[in-house]
Amino acid sequence: MTSLSDETDGKHGVLIRCCHNASIGVEFRDRFSFDEDSVHYAVELRAPGLTACVNEVVTWTWDSDLALFLDELAADYRGWDDERTWRTDDRDLTVSAVFRSGGHVALTWTLRPWPQAAGAWDASVTTWLEAGEQMTSLAADVRDFLAGEDR
Template identity: 50%
Template sequence: MSVFEFSAERPELVVRSPGASSTYIRLFDWARVDEYEVAFAVEAVADGLRACLDSVEVSVWDGVGDLADFLDGLARDFRGWEGKRTWTNNRLVLTAAFQAGGHVRLSWTLRFGIFAEDSWECALTTTLEAGEQMSGLAADVRSFLHQG
């Protein structure tokens, strides 16, 4: 089973750590909101856990930059960095930390109803090889976000 899977026929992206086939993040249900914004669903699945956001919207106005650009930057720095790097929008947070042995630990946090009484957060971590796997993930995320 591959670490990440992207199919143009079935536009979804699945990200999992090597050897952890039952724990994954899935991006799916991509839709173009308008010429400047796209939306997609995100699902986090692990042993006994399933959390899903029906709509995460990403626009050209997001001051935090494009998610694919963020992942490209991690792939370019395959030799490592200090501390954590974070990409965020109102519903999804991706935090990256470089680890010994040339791996990147990606913590995916899904957030629902930040200011509501029924708000929740769910975090799931995947670990990828800093070079080739990060480059492949960045390319697949770019293909997923910029389809259509």
């Protein structure tokens, strides 16, 4: 399940919680932009014993965006074969989707900042969402967040 969250400073974010375990989640927050070509935001992964955050993920507006990827998953609510993947150009955020029986989608969110640097790290969590309405809601929430719109 997803929700738009209001932070104390008036900025909005998106919180994605696993429908099987609400302690597993992903949060998009702190969106800003220097120009019309890019969107910058923080992504935080949470699970029991894990908190990982990248404070500045960058998405370019001319590339295929995350909201479009999620829209395509939501449109295929009856299922698909194989794994589908989306990533930022810098590959610091990757989302992989697999359709499972019972009408659920497993979304694996991976943060991997500075992949070429010494001491680089990565962390992943998997959220489970219903293939229909929850995926549609997630796509809309992410689209609004990336566009800087409040719903």
